[in-house]
Amino acid sequence: MKQMGSVSMNNIFGIVPSRRLGRSLGVSTIPISTCSYSCVYCQLGRTRNMTIRRHNFFKIDDLVMQLKGYQDKKDKFDVITLVGEGEPTLYEQTGELIKRIKQLFDKPIALITNGSLFFLEEVRQDCMHADIVMPTLDAWDDDSFKTLNRPFKTITFEKMYNGLVDFRGEYKGDFYLEIMCVKGITDQGNNMALLTEKINKLNPDKVFVNTPVRPPAEKWVERCTKEFIEKLQKQFKTNTDLEIPDTNLYSHNLDLYQAIIEIIKRHPLDQSSIEKFCKNREEDPEQMIKRLSEDKNVERIKYENKVFYRIKSKKR
Ligand code: SF4
Secondary structure (H helix, E strand, C coil), X not given: CCCCCCEXXXXXXXXXXXXXXXXXXXXXXXXXXXXXXXXXXXXXXXXXXXXXXXXXXXXXXXXXXXXXXXXXXXXXCCXXXXXXXXXXXXXXXXXXXXXXXXXXXXXXXXXXXXXXXXXXXXXXXXHCCCCEXXXXXXXXXXXXXXXXXXXXXXXXHHHHHHHHHHHHHHCCCEEEEEEECECCCCCCCCHHHHXXXXXXXXXXXXXXXXXXXXXXCCCCCCECCHHHXXXXXXXXXXXXCCCCCCCCCCCCCCCHHHHHHHHXXXXXXXXXXXHHHHHHCCXXXXXXXXXXXXXXXEEEEEECCEEEEEECXXXX
């Protein structure tokens, strides 16, 4: 889930306007940058806690308690999304958490995942409880997998892909695939045909074609051309707008600076979004940008003709 949003409590963020799911209330069940991959395009930078060990990073009762705070805002969101700043299936009680959320809300529950752990029966079982499961598939063989996703050392492409195939065969909910296209890799030779073959075998209900629109982990990563993306979107009959939507940011945090800091821990924000956020709160955007620029914990990154702000890796 790569959108702008708001922050209220530690693990809940939103309501976030998602290009793919509508208005989404996000639930983050893992610490920032805890993942089984270290994708070259990751907007969080290089993964700091690389793992495939599942763990209850947060108490399930605390997560449920935080979610209860949103029961009176039910009409403001369409979907509850488990999405981490890393890989959400690393949360050991994912299945139990989904069941408990369903007791609280009459809303679909989506899970956004890199799909790397579906080779584990317990992960497949947990994910069965979600209404929408959206794994990522960027690679078509072991080389492309290692180049783009840089997985944990014991995960091979075959292991990951077979896990997806197994899950697809068992799962009855909506199965959407997301692909991230990187210039110079996805768009070279017949790579896209090879990836398409893998995608088609999974028979997804939808395919979302993406290319990096926020600063990536590695400087050499560039987005594919609009023409290439549009061609793919036609091929998969999807029509996702790649631009970062011009939406109003929202936060429960009355301290605007802290609200921005909480957001840029999770998503780099471009300057115009920050300025708009300030204006909506009737605060001086120039002062806020100056403060961010002087904050030694914040990095200022130029990407694709925009200036983004994000918390420096070690401070997140
Ligand atoms: S993009 Fe997602 S899967 Fe890849 S390293 Fe970042 S958090 Fe992990």
